[in-house]
Amino acid sequence: MTAVQSPALQACGISWQAHGTRIVHEVSLQVQAGELLGLIGPNGSGKSSLLRLLSGVLRPQQGEVLLGTQPLRTLPRRSLARQLAFVPQMAHTQDAISVWDAVELGRTPWLSALRPLSAHDRAVVAQSLAAVGLQAKAHSAWSTLSGGERQRAHLARALAQQPGVLLLDEPTNHLDIHQQLSLMQLIQGLPITKVVALHDLNQALACDRLAVLQHGRLVRLGPPAEVLSPELLRSVFQVQARTLIDPQDGRHVLRFQPLAAPAP
Numbered sequence: 487m488t489a490v491q492s493p494a495l496q497a498c499g500i501s502w503q504a505h506g507t508r509i510v511h512e513v514s515l516q517v518q519a520g521e522l523l524g525l526i527g528p529n530g531s532g533k534s535s536l537l538r539l540l541s542g543v544l545r546p547q548q549g550e551v552l553l554g555t556q557p558l559r560t561l562p563r564r565s566l567a568r569q570l571a572f573v574p575q576m577a578h579t580q581d582a583i584s585v586w587d588a589v590e591l592g593r594t595p596w597l598s599a600l601r602p603l604s605a606h607d608r609a610v611v612a613q614s615l616a617a618v619g620l621q622a623k624a625h626s627a628w629s630t631l632s633g634g635e636r637q638r639a640h641l642a643r644a645l646a647q648q649p650g651v652l653l654l655d656e657p658t659n660h661l662d663i664h665q666q667l668s669l670m671q672l673i674q675g676l677p678i679t680k681v682v683a684l685h686d687l688n689q690a691l692a693c694d695r696l697a698v699l700q701h702g703r704l705v706r707l708g709p710p711a712e713v714l715s716p717e718l719l720r721s722v723f724q725v726q727a728r729t730l731i732d733p734q735d736g737r738h739v740l741r742f743q744p745l746a747a748p749a750p
């Protein structure tokens with residue numbers, strides 16, 4: 487008999503409201519170990535709020551988030567930070583430190599008075615910087631980094647945490663096309679559980695599954711080819727979409743147009 491593995495992360499009927507407005511409504515989903523789950527939806531549909539709930543930054547007023555089998559709310563911060571890393575859309579870092587020091591902060595959950603920074607920790611920091619292509623900037627001041635470099639450095643810090651679960655909020659939104667592709671490839675190749683909010687639906691095609699949010703509700707969950715149907719793209723994203731096939735490699739590419747204006 488094969489053992490049934492519990493999901494790496496799950497939302498069990500979670501809801502969150504702010505100032506009397508419900509922003510996330512009764513969302514339930516499971517993310518399997520090693521899976522890349524894409525979170526998509528129009529602006530304001532609740533992607534960032536859901537990621538913040540899944541990360542423990544926000545607490546649901548209803549329902550529960552489980553990391554493995556443990557409720558997130560029962561985990562001490564340090565223990566949570568060893569298991570889960572979150573890179574928000576507008577991650578903040580003090581300007582006065584170097585890039586190396588900023589990434590080294592990712593090792594904090596693993597350190598203590600009895601376990602100071604070691605050669606192993608420094609190697610993890612160096613590997614994390616190399617993974618995002620920022621070795622050459624290691625000793626630059628944080629304040630000198632471009633927006634895209636800061637975004638990559640924030641990912642490096644999350645990688646330095648060596649989490650089992652990585653949550654990323656629009657990780658490619660400031661990046662040039664080369665960096666977008668290499669970052670998505672890097673994320674896809676990480677042997678950990680990933681939940682990534684994305685706006686680029688062609689990038690979303692590379693995910694194992696997609697969760698679609700609309701007005702704070704989970705309206706679809708499944709493989710990209712099934713989820714990104716013309717009907718869903720019309721009803722949720724208000725666009726007309728066609729799938730083209732790249733003659734070179736047979737991969738699917740989505741092309742979008744605005745919905746035709748109704749006849750006057």
Ligand SMILES: Nc1ncnc2c1ncn2[C@@H]1O[C@H](COP(=O)(O)OP(=O)(O)OP(=O)(O)O)[C@@H](O)[C@H]1O
Binds near residue numbers: 505531535536
């Ligand atoms: N703390 C808050 N207080 C009040 N409203 C909030 C708060 N946080 C989010 N909202 C509202 O909740 C809705 C969902 O926001 P959220 O940032 O989660 O959406 P999103 O899907 O990530 O959007 P985008 O694609 O534009 O980044 C928005 O209407 C937003 O204004």
